[in-house]
Amino acid sequence: MSPMNIIWMIAMPFIGAAIGLLYIGISRNITARVQNRFGPPPYQNIIDIIKLYSKKTAITHGVMFHLGPVLAITGTISTLMFVPILTGNYPIYLFSFQGDLILLMYIMVFGCLAMALGAGQSGNPNSAIGVSRGLTQMFGYEVPFVIALIILMVRFDTSSVLDIIKAQDTVAHWNIFRSPFSFIAAIAAFLGMMGNKPFDIVFAPAEISSGPPSEYGGKYLALMQTNRGLFAFVKLVLYTDLFLGGAGDFITLILKTFALFLIPLFIGIVNPRFRTEQAMTFFWKWPTAIGVVGLVLVLL
Amino acid sequence: MNDDLDRQNNNIIANWARKHSLWVLAYGTGCGAIEVPPTMTSRYDAERFGITGMATPRQADVLLITGYLAIKTLKRVIRTYEQMQAPKYVIGFGSCTINGGMYWDSYNTIKRLDDYIPVDIFINGCMPRPEGVIDGFIKLQERIARGQAKGWQHYQENLDWYRANQKKVIKNWTMPDYNW
Numbered sequence A: 001m002s003p004m005n006i007i008w009m010i011a012m013p014f015i016g017a018a019i020g021l022l023y024i025g026i027s028r029n030i031t032a033r034v035q036n037r038f039g040p041p042p043y044q045n046i047i048d049i050i051k052l053y054s055k056k057t058a059i060t061h062g063v064m065f066h067l068g069p070v071l072a073i074t075g076t077i078s079t080l081m082f083v084p085i086l087t088g089n090y091p092i093y094l095f096s097f098q099g100d101l102i103l104l105m106y107i108m109v110f111g112c113l114a115m116a117l118g119a120g121q122s123g124n125p126n127s128a129i130g131v132s133r134g135l136t137q138m139f140g141y142e143v144p145f146v147i148a149l150i151i152l153m154v155r156f157d158t159s160s161v162l163d164i165i166k167a168q169d170t171v172a173h174w175n176i177f178r179s180p181f182s183f184i185a186a187i188a189a190f191l192g193m194m195g196n197k198p199f200d201i202v203f204a205p206a207e208i209s210s211g212p213p214s215e216y217g218g219k220y221l222a223l224m225q226t227n228r229g230l231f232a233f234v235k236l237v238l239y240t241d242l243f244l245g246g247a248g249d250f251i252t253l254i255l256k257t258f259a260l261f262l263i264p265l266f267i268g269i270v271n272p273r274f275r276t277e278q279a280m281t282f283f284w285k286w287p288t289a290i291g292v293v294g295l296v297l298v299l300l
Numbered sequence B: 001m002n003d004d005l006d007r008q009n010n011n012i013i014a015n016w017a018r019k020h021s022l023w024v025l026a027y028g029t030g031c032g033a034i035e036v037p038p039t040m041t042s043r044y045d046a047e048r049f050g051i052t053g054m055a056t057p058r059q060a061d062v063l064l065i066t067g068y069l070a071i072k073t074l075k076r077v078i079r080t081y082e083q084m085q086a087p088k089y090v091i092g093f094g095s096c097t098i099n100g101g102m103y104w105d106s107y108n109t110i111k112r113l114d115d116y117i118p119v120d121i122f123i124n125g126c127m128p129r130p131e132g133v134i135d136g137f138i139k140l141q142e143r144i145a146r147g148q149a150k151g152w153q154h155y156q157e158n159l160d161w162y163r164a165n166q167k168k169v170i171k172n173w174t175m176p177d178y179n180w
């Protein structure tokens, strides 16, 4: 491993979290403009996190409660290590290997499970309801997501993200155009993963008082918010790699990830909230059906 | 311990962040609660200043008491306040929290909120308009930036005094000594 890679390994979680939080801040701004108000500055989320890290007390309810956010951010950082970030003249891919797509499928749910365990120990009924909703919803969107990945794996006969990026050398070869079925299934799963409006029943603040994190305060919450920003970044980079042909430099990366980020945002602004069973019906009906059609087509 | 607290209180970066990110737990007692939605939504848009509503006391920084407090409610307010994570601030909203307002001779409301939990900023008026509320928040931000909003520290240091006051009005005190 070259020294450059080690530097990136240390710096990338911070850069990723900053970019992800900035995106979430911009999304707050865009939502505000849609609602005809001015909105907070784009860096508001970063201020929030600095404030949370400088809180002086943080109550804990037990060992798992303590470990929940830590494990969640560990899961996210290890996911980041396996996602190729840049593939240009100055590539950044840290631990990519043959078969990393299968590993990614598993490791991406690790953070959610850790959070569920941590929130479960708080003993707050709202947390328990939120956790059960969140896990149910995860079973929902994992199905189209996995189908979409299988389509790509069968099509390119590989399970390495780098090989999939290499196969998309020109714009016409981007998977968004070459395997539209896979893209549609994956983007529907993406809506669920980002937890934006139609699928935000997990964190419904007015109803179950923000769900799983409702007992978390102070530095725990800071860690969870950092995790949120970083995880958003990781997912966006993974989708860019899989469907938009990866990125050669940071500017392309930011353009592509931001374009992807706008999809769930705009869908979220204009939609009300789905109940859990409506969300499950949605995930298991249309994206899954489209995914299966794509799978049949690619197998033929 | 106290030196440490003072040093942290004067930490410029932390105070700047605290000032620009106030997460509000609006405890909607009394009639004043009706002025909170307009403050938060499109017309007055308090989110410009980083003021957002939060759902639980654990996550919130500011406890907004909007009006008169019945003795029954005071119990919940104390509980909520003690569950918040320091540094935490309290805003008393409306004349009822200052001196009892038009409920000054009522048999089951408290008169001065400051006797029971430490209030950092009072906003007077019956009821204050959203402009007034935002002005109160800005004043709180100024105090935080100067490191003067130390009500929570005062509460910790004078817990006995506050407890005695609280127990004077809450006859059937069944709560633990401190509601972490």
Ligand code: SF4
Binding pocket: B029, B030, B031, B032, B066, B067, B068, B093, B094, B095, B096, B097, B101, B102, B125, B126, B127
């Ligand atoms: S100050 Fe006036 S508006 Fe506010 S709670 Fe008291 S009586 Fe109601």
